[in-house]
Amino acid sequence: TTPAATVTVTGAAGQIGYATVFRAAAGALLGPATPVRLRLLEVPQAARAAEGVAMELLDGAFPLLASVDVFDDPAAAFEGSEVGLLIGAKPRSQGMERADLLSANAGIFSVQGRAINDGAADSFRAVVVGNPANTNALIAASHAPDVPAERFTALTRLDHHRAEAQLAIACDVSVNDVDGIAIWGNHSASQYVDLTRATVQGRPAEEVLAERGLDRQWIDDFFIPKVAKRGAEIIRVRGGSSVASAAHAALRHVRTWLRGTDEGRWTSMAVPSTGAHGIPEGVVSSFPVTCSQGGYAIVEPWAVDEFSRARIDRSVAELLAEREAVAELGLL
């Protein structure tokens, strides 16, 4: 085994947090050889519930769980932290204006960014799950000037997984046969699920779909909305929002980042734009990426077709508007 790694989970008593911590304790985050020290952060009202989660974690007698501690103070929770799963966020309530949502979350993520700046380990990496995830990641990064900005990422892996699964179903193949999907832009309804570079058993996905009578129109009218609206469909059918699949995606996001993508394969992560693919710097946007040796690289730009360009630009415009709104509130 390797030395224990310190992982901070925010919103640990919430639904996604609850679904995440047990699997992290079982090795799904850092692998079967790395013990984990869990630091659970909650708001004071939920700290007692988080204590209950910690008790259940102890009751799991997980061989890899080196310690579990509960905090309601971000500075303490991020002390020595190497991985941050930033799940807790203020949900949109009935009648809430977008500016109120942004400002409530900016309050949370600016404080956490500062705590990370002051106390986290040099190797610290974060994935933001709490919405608006991309902009929350931007805010946290902007309050952590001593931490490289590229360490603050946001989750679009669930969207990526949903697209992989739906493409595999449409082509009647295993998800292992599917690659090259790209999720672009914001983790919101404006996201663009791009199949133009996707492959199925090594062949262009659009070609394989066409053989099954599924053309570009089907992709636009059925596939893309199916993935973008999957969260709402889950709520309708399950009677509750996506929880275990979101937790799984967050764990996989970090696991892939640390371990690397398989040779020749991609994933999607929302990361600070480098200006690549015509997406301006200053936003945290989803991109197709490869990972290796604890880092990630945006997949080399290609000549994006007109349809994709318009969809990417529309989602990026939403990110720029969120950024503008937060900047106007003086929170960046």
Ligand code: NDP
């Ligand atoms: P969930 O655990 O269900 O969701 C947590 C966050 O994940 C929400 O912002 C949610 O966004 C977001 N999310 C991102 N992607 C997805 C997805 N694909 N499907 C569903 N959700 C997604 O919320 P709970 O209310 O159960 O738990 C939140 C917890 O966070 C509470 O315990 C609260 O006390 C805590 N909290 C902690 C803070 C802290 O540690 N400082 C600060 C604020 C809250 P959306 O709302 O859009 O569904």
